[in-house]
Amino acid sequence: MKQQKVVELIPALRAFARTFHNNQEDADDLVQETLIRAINSIDQYADGTRLKSWLFTIMRNAFNTKFRKAKRETVGLSTAMLEGLSSEPSQEWSVRMQEVNAAFQRLSSEHREVLALTVFEGESYEETARICGCAVGTVKSRLARARQHLKGAIRPSELGASSGRSASTWSSRTYHS
Numbered sequence: 001m002k003q004q005k006v007v008e009l010i011p012a013l014r015a016f017a018r019t020f021h022n023n024q025e026d027a028d029d030l031v032q033e034t035l036i037r038a039i040n041s042i043d044q045y046a047d048g049t050r051l052k053s054w055l056f057t058i059m060r061n062a063f064n065t066k067f068r069k070a071k072r073e074t075v076g077l078s079t080a081m082l083e084g085l086s087s088e089p090s091q092e093w094s095v096r097m098q099e100v101n102a103a104f105q106r107l108s109s110e111h112r113e114v115l116a117l118t119v120f121e122g123e124s125y126e127e128t129a130r131i132c133g134c135a136v137g138t139v140k141s142r143l144a145r146a147r148q149h150l151k152g153a154i155r156p157s158e159l160g161a162s163s164g165r166s167a168s169t170w171s172s173r174t175y176h177s
Contacts, residue, residue: 005051006038012121016056019116020063022105033066034059053123056131060113067109096154103153111146114139 013034017027037058038045045054104112110132117128118139125143129136 002042002045002051006035006055009052009055010035012052013055013059015120016059016116019112019120020059020109022101030059030063030066033062037062050127053127053131056117060131100150100154103150106153107146107149111142111149114142115146115150118143 010031013031014027017030017034018024020030021027034055038055041058045051104115107115113132114128117123117131118125123131125136125139129139132139
């Protein structure tokens with residue numbers, strides 16, 4: 001029975017994994033790692049706990065572990081190889097989506113996680129706080145700051161003429177506070 005519920009949650013796991021990785025293959029690897037850890041730890045799952053929250057917590061911990069390991073490793077590509085990896089987008093919406101995604105990726109991991117859980121996954125503040133291991137007030141604060149940063153990082157033409165901001169007030173700085 002639990003196995004069927006886990007299978008039903010795979011699309012939500014894939015969506016949540018995309019908040020950690022831009023690359024779909026890396027996101028899928030994170031989902032696979034999460035599922036392996038969940039299967040190996042199924043005896044630790046307590047009835048009455050939301051399975052989705054339990055899996056999201058496993059995923060967050062798996063990402064954090066992999067991230068810490070990656071920080072200790074030195075991997076790189078030559079400049080020539082990096083230049084060959086990009087191509088100019090052919091449609092305006094593609095460019096704008098890249099700008100929104102870039103702004104999202106400039107958020108700290110805590111802000112991305114809260115934004116993804118509440119906005120993309122539809123989790124409540126309380127459930128998000130439980131998954132992230134912080135207070136509800138912290139979730140609300142992180143969400144407000146993340147939204148504020150995204151709004152400030154997107155060009156005025158994307159928000160419409162009613163935003164009232166001039167182009168000089170928009171920022172593309174990395175946001176970590």
